[in-house]
Amino acid sequence: MKEIEQVPRSALIWILLGMAALLAPHAGRLPVWVLAVYGACAFWRLQIFRGRWRYPGRLVKFGLIGLACTGIWFSYGSLLGLEPTVALLLTAYAMKLLELARRQDAYVLLFLGYFICITEFLFTQDLLIVLYSLITVWLVTTALVALHQGQQRFGTTSLRQAGVMLAQAFPLMLVLFFLFPRIGPLWTVPVKSHAARTGVSDFMRPGDISNLSKSDEVAFRVSFEGDIPARSSLYWRGLVMSRLQEGAWSSLGYYEVPPAERRAPEVATAGDAIDYSVLMMPTQQRWLYSLRYAESSQGGVMEAPDFRLFRPVEIEEQYRYEVRSWPATTLQPALSEWRRETELRLPEGDNPRTVALARSLREAAASDEAFVDTVLARFTNEPYVYTLQPPLLGENPTDGFLFDTRRGFCEHYAAAFVTLMRAGGVPARVVAGYQGGEVNPVNRTVIVHQFDAHAWAEVWLEGEGWRRVDPTAAVSPLRVEQGLEQALAGEGSFLADSPLSPLRYRGINWINSMRLQYDALTYRWQSWVVGFNSENQFSILQEYLGELNGRKFVTILLGSWVLVLVPVGFWLLRRRSPAALDAISREYLAFCQRLARLGVERAPGEPPGAFAERAVVALPQSASAVREVTALYERARYAGGDSTPADTLRSMRRAARGVGRQNRLG
Template identity: 40%
Template sequence: MNKQITYTGMIWLLAAQLVVMLPFLFDLPLWLLPVLVVVAWWRLRVLAGAASQPGNVVKLLLIGLGVGGLLLSGLRFPSLDAMATLLLLGFAFKSLEVVQRRDAIVVIFIGYFLVALHFLYTQSLTAALYGMVSMVVLTGALVGVQQAITEFSTGQSVRFNLRLAVFMLLQCLPLMMVIFVFAPRIAPLWSIPLASGQTQTGMTDRMAPGDIEKLGKSDELAFRVTFKGKRPAQHELYWQGLVLNHFDGHEWRQFDRDYDVYQLKTALMSHYRWQPERMQVQGNPVAYEAVYETSGQPWLFTLSPAVEVEGDVLRGADYRVMAQEALQAPFLLKAVSYPATQRDVVLPEYLRTLALGLPSTGDQRSRELAQRLRREAGSEQVYIDKVLARFHDLAFEYTLNPPTLGDKDTIDGFLFDSKRGFCAHYAGSFVFLMRAAGIPARVVVGYQGGEWNAAGQYLAVHQYDAHAWTEVWLAGRGWVRVDPTTAVAPSRVEQGLEAAVQAEGSFLADSVLSARKMPWLNGVRQQFDAVQYGWRRWVLGYDREEQAALLKSALGDLSVGKVALFAGGLFAAIGLFWLLALGMAQRRQPEAPEHRLYRRFCEALAKRGARREPGDAPGAFAHQAAEHLPALAEVIREFTQVYEGICYAPPADGRVATRRLKTLLGKIR
């Protein structure tokens, strides 16, 4: 038989809705919150008798307004944002027609689904902790909407519901862990397109003056790296992402036309594919694991060249490593790099053509400078040294706030006029001068360095570590890394960006409240980041390979029968745990304060010779006890009246009545 929801139950339901919807407001339209507030206000007025239940016309009007707001929000259809917003609208509007308890249960079950849905937006540790809080509140609401109004006072009800919700969820914890460990790690059967540009962060596939310095002003995390052996020196940490070959006079791109991800994947599997035979592996290996943050882009960053790679990746002729799809979740990569390896000692003709391309016109002063210095140099290495010496000797300045250079003759404007720039200015102009002198060269973008976290023993690479450098091709040596920024600001590579721009005070100038700029918070920040990395590595990074390795270490040689037997034993243990937990819970039924005080009241009277029989009602027992103990008759009658009042006609503030019971009990003892 369905029963109407109580006022207290409705409060629980609306509180649960608010808790579930709050985290979505960081990604979805903010007007969803006022919608929930208005709906909650209206529903409470209905319960209080101050308003009427909305009719069908009003409901249709609200639905129309909600859909109209959704269309005006500019969300792409179909997309995760649009679908989630529509579901949240229904979640909020549903409370308007909640009358029976079963209606409230439907709303709560939708809330459980929304808690899971939010993990499509973020899978951080803080999101997981908030999800646990949401589950507790939803389960507390599930208990609350089925609770009789006279069962507890308000404060007791909140404590009891939350305590029971936590107990119920803790019972699920062993089963959750077994499913997490043993459930097959399979790819999703379908995908929902995300909103355009929703998670596009970090390095892009093009570079113009001013682009990378924008990243240099952000302390957002890019990826974390754990080394399996000795950590390389700071100046050796060049994390290559993309190679930019084409220059149109203003910006550098990968190729002479834009490729979407599908076309780029096709190129990397055909004419621009990785050919390991073009490497002469030498030097010491560097083994590491990298966990990349969600970026909405497929670029991965490795020490080049990454000779051995574990993961679902693509590799290119320029020694890049790229994910199969844009990163919409943290991505784990295991790699072994040999930085001293010679690459492309014999340069393929199509790569030579890419590495020599320049616009037919423009930047004439730079072309003439290159030709003059090349004639004076005699050899390619001497020419390279001359260009670097020019950066060093002519008072060029490294800055996060370079002047604008316009859209034409940007190389001339930097080399001869402003002489103030960030790494992109130096890398772009250096490659231009190399190509103008007939030396194959290319721009490489990625990250340089990183912050060592002693608490977690890993390297954290942030967006402000974004960097651009160059590679030149020399006969007999192949591609050689040259970083022209070191000629102007060697501290950038040795100590990081903060040291390089310390004099101008521009490091994270727009992030005044960044913990990175507060030394007294650094220890706490690093400890918290270490915990976050553990979550990323061991929970979100638990894939098929990790699962197989864990099961093999626990069970030895794997077989279907052995895994099934082990999993069956764990399920049996969980069942036994549940039986014991339920038995202990049954033995420890909560006792309301008034009942506990009445029990003690009866025990105190029994010591004085007035014993209550199991079938005696409180009023009848009070009459008998008063006759037996006339000196306490008034106290006995008042105690019984207050107790019966709490049980059958709960007062507005039960705490006052409970305190009165304690006072009267003290007079009997």
């Protein structure tokens, strides 16, 4: 006897809307054909609804699944990993539309929709994406409600109901969010593929950093305890590259360092300390950025023998760490034999002109220090050009750059400088990281973008240890003092590929202030909500609640829920005593009173019909109005009524007004 539970039309529309909204933020990551599958499936389902087409048979469905898997394989080269898994999920989700016949199917589709919302969060937890996802969740919930309201007409009733419920659930969610214990991962899960990584890599060829400089993404944000140091001193060390191989600089792996050298040497700190915390965006790399010389007391942050910080695990999510730096500290006053040899090594026979130049310059210089100055003076005095669009270099790139093209970006200068130093017998290495950053006056954080990526050099001098030398500064002092945009102002190549980046419009005041306000908000969001972890959970709870124990925990959880649930329950379940039908009775009684004032009084228990007849005789001018009110009343009261009570009520009120007026006129 059970009728088949169909999916009503309005629910179908909401489902399609919800799916489109779910898909939109994923669209940029998906191959185009997945989007086409969506369009096709939605169209097919609508044709089914209109009775034109039919549901696909089992064979067709299996065929489609096979095609989808093959398509994912071809697009990603694998079915494993986060991106292909999500793409497969989204494709299956689209095709599930072709199975959407009964209510049960709709449940599967909608619950899957919630899950797809979560997969979006695995890629980004940006504030705007989260706000957008709230709307998506609202749409999916609306579809769920529409499924039960069973109305064919598409309207906003379901939207309102879903909105009310979500609004009521929201405060409860906040309580759970802050109280739920954060435990570490239970098992390893597929991670984002490394194809998506942006940021400085541990392998530097000419052109790598200039590529990075085309991106306006944020690399990390820093908030300083005290004053923000001068821009020209903000050298964020990330990687130290000591090895030149086949034209590329790279850093030494852990096992390439002899065991005796693996521990970070003891350092006697000197000068004033700077305290700051860095909130890093995910890099899928291990190294961290800091000013020299940095130490971090935070668990999980380690120090490498070349005085940089790193984490033993890759940074898959945004990561925040506290650092203390002493810029005036002397680093490694004495070099070990192995270290000296490593920092001097050059490939045999490469770049012969460079090597010859270095030897002659070193011979002419009185000391290593003078040699450094000579080389830097050469960069300043000779016609070297700082540019984002350097020409290609052939074999012996350093020779080509130093003697022929003389146009390059920071990595060219750093690499050439270090090669010159090493050829001249001075231990030197390339350091990669970021330089500078934008100070946000709203919350006094320093925003470091990808285009702040930079490479410079460190040379070891007797009695001084490692000294930072930035050959780029010798060519283009503006780059260090004011940043890339000013340094490239003549060329106009700053963010040339992203015409819509708000960073290009820093000259327009209101756009810039909006951008900075939003960035400050993002910083808050990232550090307090996205970065909420067991540590700050514990400290916040302890700060507000004092000593923590299980009973307090449960009391707060339940207490806050009661605070929300009781008013909601009261609001939902209160008896609406003036019910609609009773409103009609009241209207009728008001009408009787009106007649009574005109001299016709209704006897107790007198049937409305009889009373009306009496009233008509007494007030013949109002006959039609009296009859109308009575008829409306009796119909509403006894016949169940075809029109809604609200309509009846309106008509009665209008007619009853007629009684008085006509009488007074008459």
